Amino acid sequence: MERPDVDELVPPDRTLMGPGPSEVHPRVLRAAGTPLVGHLDPAFVEIMDEVQDLLRYVFRTDNQWTIPVSGTGSASMEAAIGNLTEPGDTVLVPGNGYFGERMAEMVRRAGGDVVTVEAPWGEPLDPADVADAFDQHQPDLFGFVHAETSTGALQPDVPELTGIAHDHDALVIADTVTSLGGVELRVDEWNVDVAYAGPQKCLSCPPGASPLTLSDRAMDKVLTREEPVRSWYLDLSLLQEYWGEERAYHHTAPITNVYALREALRLVAEEGIEARWERHEHVASALKAGVEAMGLALNPEDDYWLPSLNAVRLPEGVDDGAVIDALLDDHGIEVAGGLGDLAGDVLRIGCMGHSARPTNVFALLAGLGDALETQGADVDPDAGLAAARRALAE
Ligand SMILES: *Cc1c(COP(=O)(O)O)cnc(C)c1O
Numbered sequence: 001m002e003r004p005d006v007d008e009l010v011p012p013d014r015t016l017m018g019p020g021p022s023e024v025h026p027r028v029l030r031a032a033g034t035p036l037v038g039h040l041d042p043a044f045v046e047i048m049d050e051v052q053d054l055l056r057y058v059f060r061t062d063n064q065w066t067i068p069v070s071g072t073g074s075a076s077m078e079a080a081i082g083n084l085t086e087p088g089d090t091v092l093v094p095g096n097g098y099f100g101e102r103m104a105e106m107v108r109r110a111g112g113d114v115v116t117v118e119a120p121w122g123e124p125l126d127p128a129d130v131a132d133a134f135d136q137h138q139p140d141l142f143g144f145v146h147a148e149t150s151t152g153a154l155q156p157d158v159p160e161l162t163g164i165a166h167d168h169d170a171l172v173i174a175d176t177v178t179s180l181g182g183v184e185l186r187v188d189e190w191n192v193d194v195a196y197a198g199p200q201k202c203l204s205c206p207p208g209a210s211p212l213t214l215s216d217r218a219m220d221k222v223l224t225r226e227e228p229v230r231s232w233y234l235d236l237s238l239l240q241e242y243w244g245e246e247r248a249y250h251h252t253a254p255i256t257n258v259y260a261l262r263e264a265l266r267l268v269a270e271e272g273i274e275a276r277w278e279r280h281e282h283v284a285s286a287l288k289a290g291v292e293a294m295g296l297a298l299n300p301e302d303d304y305w306l307p308s309l310n311a312v313r314l315p316e317g318v319d320d321g322a323v324i325d326a327l328l329d330d331h332g333i334e335v336a337g338g339l340g341d342l343a344g345d346v347l348r349i350g351c352m353g354h355s356a357r358p359t360n361v362f363a364l365l366a367g368l369g370d371a372l373e374t375q376g377a378d379v380d381p382d383a384g385l386a387a388a389r390r391a392l393a394e
Contacts, residue, residue, distance in 0.1 A: 015355070017364050018334040019149045019309055020178070021200035021207060022352035024260075028205050031263035032256050039253040048243065051258060054265035055211050058180060058203075058273060059195060061187040065219045067243045068209035068261055069234065070254050073177040073198025076210035078106050079234040080173050080196045083222045084141055087111030092139035092170075094125055098150035098339045099175055103143045110230060115139060121341035122151045122311065124304045127160045134168045142170050146185065147178035149201070150339045152311030152348060153300045154183065162191040171218055177201055180211060181268050182280045182308040182352055193218040199257075202280065202308050204353030205264035208257030264353075280307045283361060284351040286391040290365040291349075294372075294384030299346050308356075311338070311346040315377045320344055323371045331367035358392050 016023045037044050055066045069076040081103060085091055091107040094100035096119040104114045117133040119125050125144060133139070142165040146155050155161075158174070165172045171193040179185045180195075182202025187195050193215045199205035214222070214236070222229075222236050229235040233251065241248040268276055284307035288298060291312050299311040314320055320337040324347070327333040338346040349364065365388055369381020 015333045018336045022355040025204045025354040028263045032260040051262050059187045059213045063213045065214040072207045076196035076212040080194045081106040082110045083236045085110035085112040089140040091141040093143045097148035099145045122299050124155045143173040145175040149178045152309045154304045154306040158190045202352045203264045209261045283356040286388040287361045289391040290384040290388035293387030295379045308352045310349045318375045326371035
């Protein structure tokens, strides 16, 4: 084996406006560059407590069981689903996007039986359909996606959905990966039993330690399971010995990621959670006004527009791959194409965390206008920029 000759790492300068990761705040990058302490060092134990308190603030919850799970959002997702699903449980999941499908797959692997409540991709679930599904299947668990990153649709009516589930004695798991720290989310007030998220979407943090919160009732179900959780790594009954009172070794915490998450959450607390939701809405409104004035349309209806992920319909005949490549190659801007039923029809433009800034919106609109004109689309980029400017002045 020859000795590889690899240059020092110099990543290209990117403006991250895709479905995640978003741009990392400089203070978070700095926190990630600080020296390690041991994962059982009293100083780290204090940091763990601080991170848990900050997570409770951001989730709007008093849940004791609020921790960062080692791994990306899919790890906190699998921790939620894998711990709550016992073999033979019936679990109701949404059929209106890519992440509902992932939920279903995780339920099956945990030994649960999947039943689905349908809605078209790009639309939220209708509470009446959820109620029907409950009457028909009597599920033990109900999972829904608060912010569907694959379609740009926000799930409204969350308290109504949790009410239906609780009337049927079921627990509710919410995917809040693209809503935590970006759009209004109130875990306790909305009676959500379990919520999981990821740090690299609206929290402007590198992926690697992912928020999870469980109510006492949900944790009771986990702690009284007959069969152990199928994943040793994500077994919350073991993890509670590290994140709870005992502070016993389970696995080495991703210390650097916990540092980064702590700083990212500190930034949320500094800004104020409600002010942060408003900033996302304000900046994304400018992006929305800009693409609409340019001559494009958002895919979801305004009632369930998701500020943190804007699914923009492409004009007939425009190749999404060419637009995505032109934005990256000519402007250094990352966006993504559609998935599933929306593949080829939309661009997915994120407006998350530190990326939710006016400068990014102007760069995106200018680059998108260029790329679409090159593709022969009939758009008016100048009108888009002017509309964004007006929206930001409001
Ligand atoms: C990104 C995302 C996930 C998965 O997170 P990873 O960090 O990619 O593992 C799950 N659900 C939603 C809604 C997401 O946007």
